[in-house]
Amino acid sequence: MESISLAVNGRTDIGQVREENEDSIHCYSDSETDFAYVVVADGMGGYSGGAVASRITVDTLKEHLDELVNGTFLACSPQQQQLMLRACLLDSCAIANQKILEAKSLRPQFSHMGTTLVAAVIWQNFLIVAHVGDSRAYLWNEYGLQRLTRDHSVVQEMIDRGQLTPEQAQTSQVRNHITRALGVENQVDVTINSWNLTENALLLLCSDGLTEYLDDSTIERILATHRPALECVYRFIDDANQCGGRDNISAGIIEYCNRAQSAAALSDDAITLRPANREDTTQRKVHR
Template sequence: MISLGISKTGLVRQRNEDRFYAQGPLLIVADGMGGYTGGEYASTMVVDAIVNVVEKSKEVSAHVLRNAILEANHMVYRKSQSYKELEGMGTTAVVAYVQNNILYWAHVGDSRLYIYGEKGLQRMTKDHSMVQQLVEAGTITEEEVLHHPKRNMLTRAIGVYESVEVDTGMIELLQNDRILLCSDGLSGYIEESKIEQVLSEEQNENRALEDLVHLVYDAGARDNVTIVLGRI
């Protein structure tokens, strides 16, 4: 399995609070929040915690990934309660693990998991955000999400509360299916049709990542952008 990632600071940001992991079958993206110190600390802690749990597991499943996020949530929350400067910190996280052509995933927040294959681009995760609730209520359309003033407001994040609900799932992959994880620095500003177009036109993973980042910068890069790509 090929796996690689990229993370870039946005044009209006001074520091990058995103973190990613892309080694072998394990892929992670985390987008920190709560100030420069807190957000960076939270996303780093969560990625490290998930990697640690997965590496210790004899067999990985969606349940294992869920427990890894719950353990990370406990660690971040406890740390935020212990240090005044870290109060209110939190992070999103989306994690995917491939085993015998089965992809297991877990996520909290608005970082996303996509699968690109014969059926085109499929979004596997549902954002835990204010605008997602508005879409489901029929108040706004998917197209309006990209420009909505509350698009960055989360309804669920890791480390903010003592407990958190984690979404999980699994899907069978086919040969040459591509796995894309990203922060909202990509999905919050670039239409899914444009993401799909890049993946359909560019077969090289490195160049596909670069093309996606160029789209973000052409759109103004108002947020940090982190993208991980894997191919079976």
Template sequence: MQFEILSDIGKKRVVNEDGAAVFTLPDGIILAIIADGMGGHRGGDFASRTAIKVIGEEFMKLENLEDKQEIVWLEWLKETIYYVNRSLFNYANDNEDFKGMGTTLDTVLIHGDTCLISHIGDSRIYSINEDEIRQVTTDHSYVNVLIDSGEITEEEAAVHPRRNWIMKALGSERTIDPDFFSLDLKEEKYLLICTDGLSNKVDSATMKNIILSAVSLREKTETLVNLANEMGGEDNISVILLKPSVEEVSME
């Protein structure tokens, strides 16, 4: 498994409220996480980074387990997310400066050829192969509800005044109901996890062309972020690009 991570503040923000990380156990099990915080500079940054830190720490505690086959990964992921949600919600209730904070959360847990995904908010996960780029996740956003009901088109959603409203965020409510998906990695060439700082600026066809281009994994990641900045860079931009096969060696 090859991967690259890049998080950029963008051109207009003074704080990067995004967070991105990849954790790897000695036996090759991987957990990739992206989070996009909200609730003001202080709260958003705290929410996203705390979510990644705590989930990553819980994952790394599994390092010394002799038989991880006994772990039901979906249940582990659910319970860990529920725990972080309660922790953030309670912290916000106890600290006035952090009231209203929350964060999107997308995780990709890779165990052999199996990929388990969790999703909250409007960050996105895409799968890419030679034939297509497919958005695996569905945005938990106000405009997506309007699209699904037929009230507006995708083109209208792109310029809607409430396009940044999300309907679900980690830590903003006492309980949370994430979406879960599974993928067979034998069918996929790349996985892209990104915040809306990328997906709001770069269309999926352009993403596919960049990701399938004949350059290193690092260059692909940098090109995606640089293009989002060239298109305005109003938001923080975070990208994790994973390549399940070992054909390509990542370049620093």
């Protein structure tokens, strides 16, 4: 896999209205192996609780992901490595959930805190995404933009039932009501999806402070035209702030480059993303 190149960039911004940034983000790319990840968490709860919950979550995932690629991992087969990545994300999310609950029990002023999460990991040509809540992951390549996550939210459920159009959801009074979050129940349902990457791509992770203002077509246009690609994170945040910036805004990008594929012509039936697994459940409403 020596032909693969990975680069990351990320930024979080307080926005134009909020007094505190309750978002947290961490980006990482290993210079020695084909390994990179981005984690974005959007906290809720006020009184600094949201910031605590999002930081606990990002720090917990960082700790576990940083320890993953070791001698044992490298000695495993690709299939085993993929299972280990999935287990690492699920385990670290469960641990973060418990840490938030413990913090809430010790500090009553944080009783309403919780956080969304979206995390993406690339190992060689394998991409795995975990998410809870309405922070999103997108993938852009020469075929266009693909949303890799489905919001765990009231409006998404209404869209799925045909009660709202995506356009109506953008202005719905319940658009910020999520149905899943870390730190709310003893167990959290994490949606995990995975794919095999077959060509150059940009992976965007963001909090809803970005998607509140920029629709998918705008996100696609920026990813397709703004270069250097990793600097799109600054453009996204600037645009969201110019549109109002009522929420904290976070954006992280992984740039995936397969030099061998770049040099070779793809066949007509090449698959851009090949789903490897999928799971989805629902949970009670959480008002943010």
